[in-house]
Amino acid sequence: MKQQHIEHTESExxxxxxxxxxxxxxxxxxxxxxxxxxxxxxxVLQPYESRVVENRHQ
Known part of the structure; x- marks a missing residue:
C-alpha cells in the first residue's frame, strides 16, 4: 500500500x-x-450506523 501511495486507516x-x-x-x-x-x-457506532465526524487528532 505504501509503494502505491494508498491511504489506509486501521479499524475494527x-x-x-x-x-x-x-x-x-x-x-x-x-x-x-x-x-x-x-x-x-x-x-461508538451502533449496528449498521454511518457517521461523518471531524478528525480532531490531526
Missing amino acids: EGIEVYPRKLGEKSYYFLMNHTQEVKVFKDI
Missing part, C-alpha cells in the same frame, strides 16, 4: 473508514457494516 473488522479533507479540516466517513456495536477512535 466490519468498520469502513474513509478519511477526507475539506480546506484545513479533515473528516472520517464511518460505516459499521455489522450487527454489532463497534468503536473507532472512541466513537
Whole structure:
C-alpha cells in the first residue's frame, strides 16, 4: 500500500473508514457494516450506523 501511495486507516473488522479533507479540516466517513456495536477512535457506532465526524487528532 505504501509503494502505491494508498491511504489506509486501521479499524475494527466490519468498520469502513474513509478519511477526507475539506480546506484545513479533515473528516472520517464511518460505516459499521455489522450487527454489532463497534468503536473507532472512541466513537461508538451502533449496528449498521454511518457517521461523518471531524478528525480532531490531526
